[in-house]
Amino acid sequence: MIAAGAKCYNLGSSPSKGTGRSWNAEELDEAIEDQVAALVFDDQGKADILELLAGVAETSFEQEQLAQALAAPDDIEDWRVGEAIAEAYLSEHRNCLFPWPDGRDERKSGSSLPGADLVGVQQDEHGDRFVFGEVKTSGEAKYPPGAVYGRTGLKQQLEDLRDKEGIRNDLFKYLGFRAKNSTWLDRFKAASKRYLNNTSDVQLFGVLVRDVEPNVDDVRVRVEKLGNGCPAGTQIELLALYLPGGAIADLAAQAGGSA
Template identity: 55%
Template sequence: MIPAGTVTYTLGTAPVTGIGYSFNQDELNECLAGPVAEKVFDDEGNEDIAAFLGGLVDTQFAQDNVRKALSRTKEPEDWRVGEALAESYLTFHRGCFFPWPDSRDERKAGSSLPGADLVGFQNDGQTVRLAFGEVKTSSEARYPPGTTYGRTGSKQQLEDLRDDQSIRDQLVLYLARRAILGAPWQQQYRRAATRYFSDSADVRVFGLMVRDVDPHQDDWRARATKLAKGCPESMVVELLALYLPAGSIATLSQKVLGSRKGGAS
């Protein structure tokens, strides 16, 4: 579990709403030392790899090499930590599950893949739907920040998820290619995909900003208004802003790495 934060503003009306949350330093440290670090370093994936490779090697030397390969902890980019924080928030406070981190598909460390940043499911206790998330991390002292605009900005990406079924289709197939490998979440995928192919707009879309400036509804106000126009009835869009203490973003990588070496500070 991670702290829920303090609500600083709400805006919009269904099906498109927005909320700002603020976090103090202790709350941020709690996040970074727990679930966020686990996602940044993909603890679950590494445990699975260790178990698989451990069954292939039978000498101490080979086992040491496996451990060495898995223990290479490179300092992550601040944006990647911001993305892990956003993912953790959706996991614990919106009933979401994102089973396949895009870092597992990287050919080299530090690269990012096209498409939604987060691809998975939302379970509201009764139904399971596909959930897609776009995350931007910015310290820019303007509202909204520059990461909102341009071809890879949140404005365009969220509009694409709302309007372009072909993009949503590709994300659904992206998960399918991993689910068919016998993933433990295969049944969740079946339920969500069945719902999706009955109504391709019946998804949850999340826009998230990770910020370390004073909270202000202008981060999402215009987007909430414009995304509501023409939004399919069965689609729900939620825009979240997570406001961290001033200057936090530049030290996110350092802090999450430090949490593995004795605690965030």
């Protein structure tokens, strides 16, 4: 179960708004056990490989080798769990579907790939549209944390998604290459029709996963700045999800224990 969390603050209005929500320890535990750990370790993807190779790995030795090849890594990064928390939350509470985990595109475990952290489709009152999200996980006692700034910070990433059609086109193609014969093909087609009519008709999310006291200053300035000059059709939400104090340092161990 992915809890909506207690409301900390809401500010702004279309096209740019900010939301703060907090989870208690029980809600975090339930989220990790219910969906987050499965996303971190891509349980669905591994199940698909096992099904695909059901008639190939026949001997006990081959089956052991397959299990070893698919085994979870010994070490996972806290930021990876933070991304899974954001994905689970947006899927549950913002009608989003992120059908292709970026971990499947890694050539080496633990690498961080370019492009948006979350790429998928969202259903709104007009049907399906593309949704792109960036996630930062930070326990820095500063509002906003340093992860918002810099060349790879949340600020720049969201501005690029808002302003640069080329980046959005790359993400459109990223999904398109993977959509053929998928269970989500019809949703991709519906979102594509909207996108081709207006390449700014997208939902953008910037998610901060935090384990400090909630503070509206995490998102306040960026909500206002991102709304200025926002292209027609683009909607932006900055979402700060506050975990219990000190929780980020234990995220990897907690997810690993629930795998």
